[in-house]
Amino acid sequence: MTDEDPLKKFRERFLFPKGVNGKPALYLCGNSLGLQPKAVREQLHEELDAWADLAVKAHHRADSPWLPYHEYFREPGARLVGAVPGEVVMMNSLTVNLHLMMVSFYKPVGTRRKILIEQSAFPSDTYAVKSQIRHHGGDPVNDLIVLKPREGEHILRTEDVLETLEREGESIALVMMGGVHYFTGQVHDFKRITATAQSNGCIVGWDLAHAAGNIPLQLHNWNVDFAAWCNYKYLNAGPGAVGACFVHERHGKDITLSRFAGWWGNDPETRFQMHLIEEFTAREGADGWQLSNPPIFSLAPLKSSLAMFEEAGMEAIRKKSLLLTDHLLSLLDAMPGERFEIITPREPEARGSQISLRIRRGAESLTQTLDAEGVIVDFRAPDVLRVALAPLYNTIEDAQRFAAILERVTA
Numbered sequence: 001m002t003d004e005d006p007l008k009k010f011r012e013r014f015l016f017p018k019g020v021n022g023k024p025a026l027y028l029c030g031n032s033l034g035l036q037p038k039a040v041r042e043q044l045h046e047e048l049d050a051w052a053d054l055a056v057k058a059h060h061r062a063d064s065p066w067l068p069y070h071e072y073f074r075e076p077g078a079r080l081v082g083a084v085p086g087e088v089v090m091m092n093s094l095t096v097n098l099h100l101m102m103v104s105f106y107k108p109v110g111t112r113r114k115i116l117i118e119q120s121a122f123p124s125d126t127y128a129v130k131s132q133i134r135h136h137g138g139d140p141v142n143d144l145i146v147l148k149p150r151e152g153e154h155i156l157r158t159e160d161v162l163e164t165l166e167r168e169g170e171s172i173a174l175v176m177m178g179g180v181h182y183f184t185g186q187v188h189d190f191k192r193i194t195a196t197a198q199s200n201g202c203i204v205g206w207d208l209a210h211a212a213g214n215i216p217l218q219l220h221n222w223n224v225d226f227a228a229w230c231n232y233k234y235l236n237a238g239p240g241a242v243g244a245c246f247v248h249e250r251h252g253k254d255i256t257l258s259r260f261a262g263w264w265g266n267d268p269e270t271r272f273q274m275h276l277i278e279e280f281t282a283r284e285g286a287d288g289w290q291l292s293n294p295p296i297f298s299l300a301p302l303k304s305s306l307a308m309f310e311e312a313g314m315e316a317i318r319k320k321s322l323l324l325t326d327h328l329l330s331l332l333d334a335m336p337g338e339r340f341e342i343i344t345p346r347e348p349e350a351r352g353s354q355i356s357l358r359i360r361r362g363a364e365s366l367t368q369t370l371d372a373e374g375v376i377v378d379f380r381a382p383d384v385l386r387v388a389l390a391p392l393y394n395t396i397e398d399a400q401r402f403a404a405i406l407e408r409v410t411a
């Protein structure tokens with residue numbers, strides 16, 4: 001497959017860390033922190049030079065002027081998640097964005113007060129929704145619905161999610177789930193869950209931390225109300241990189257929607273009249289949720305990274321992702337003995353680039369053993385290895401090497 005791999009050329013555009021054995025690591029952790037694109041260093045230097053040479057004038061005169069820096073992501077950001085330009089803005093970080101979105105879109109009224117999330121959601125999401133409920137005078141004991149898999153199962157069945165929405169939808173103000181579950185790697189049925197929730201009067205927001213850059217999305221056509229994600233996992237924009245928000249066009253046009261406001265969300269026509277205009281006028285679109293001027297050094301790596309996603313295209317990335325994960329699954333299935341259980345769904349449409357393995361014996365020491373072999377992979381307590389094959393830089397050989405090492409060290 002490698003010879004005809006259309007994404008082959010991208011691997012050499014990344015920097016690989018060394019494993020503890022001193023050799024280039026077998027890096028299978030792109031779902032946690034994507035590798036550094038080689039182009040990032042130059043991109044950052046460009047901004048450092050602009051600061052040195054032009055200082056404040058760089059806002060207008062740099063090669064990439066700083067003033068409209070967030071706008072450089074308008075089109076590629078939209079293409080990445082199936083949005084129309086204006087629905088996506090890069091700003092803040094993920095959890096901050098979830099809060100800003102909930103300020104506008106979690107509106108408990110009357111008996112419709114609840115938030116629905118999934119069990120074992122990423123802790124930050126759980127903390128965020130619970131604190132929003134409390135902020136509105138509610139109590140998470142009553143106002144939080146946590147969807148659980150059936151007894152003895154690891155993943156949520158879509159039919160159960162839909163059934164809960166039909167049954168309890170009237171009391172739910174907001175559905176806010178992880179589009180791809182960070183622990184199991186399950187990809188949810190965005191379209192059906194969104195439609196069913198909305199037909200029951202709920203607002204729907206998706207956390208796309210593990211979805212953006214991993215699977216093709218159609219946020220606009222699925223009529224998703226809002227979404228947020230981080231750019232340091234599959235999107236390789238560096239540790240703590242600036243995050244992203246999606247606000248559906250129909251909400252973005254409503255400049256009267258309540259929100260926490262800051263000058264960068266103001267209509268640019270009047271933004272620089274500064275204190276002469278004391279009333280905030282939201283800019284249309286997701287841009288109207290920005291608070292502060294863009295952090296250039298934290299956004300610069302995203303420029304280099306998104307350029308590669310643009311060049312490769314999400315369809316090709318998804319195609320390779322399926323080839324890699326199918327191959328890994330077949331190797332794992334062929335391994336003799338009961339060493340682990342694969343908890344990621346088998347159906348291709350229900351998984352992305354991550355395969356999660358529940359290790360039956362000695363999970364923690366296994367991580368150390370793999371580390372000593374130069375394999376960088378993610379372990380989540382109590383016993384799950386998360387293996388990610390990032391299509392831009394991982395290959396079929398990586399899948400084979402991993403399977404061979406795992407077979408040897410668990411024998």
Ligand SMILES: *Cc1c(COP(=O)(O)O)cnc(C)c1O
Binds near residue numbers: 125178182230243
């Ligand atoms: C990675 C991740 C986060 C991290 O939040 P930050 O605000 O970027 O630190 C939050 N939620 C989910 C679902 C994640 O996967």
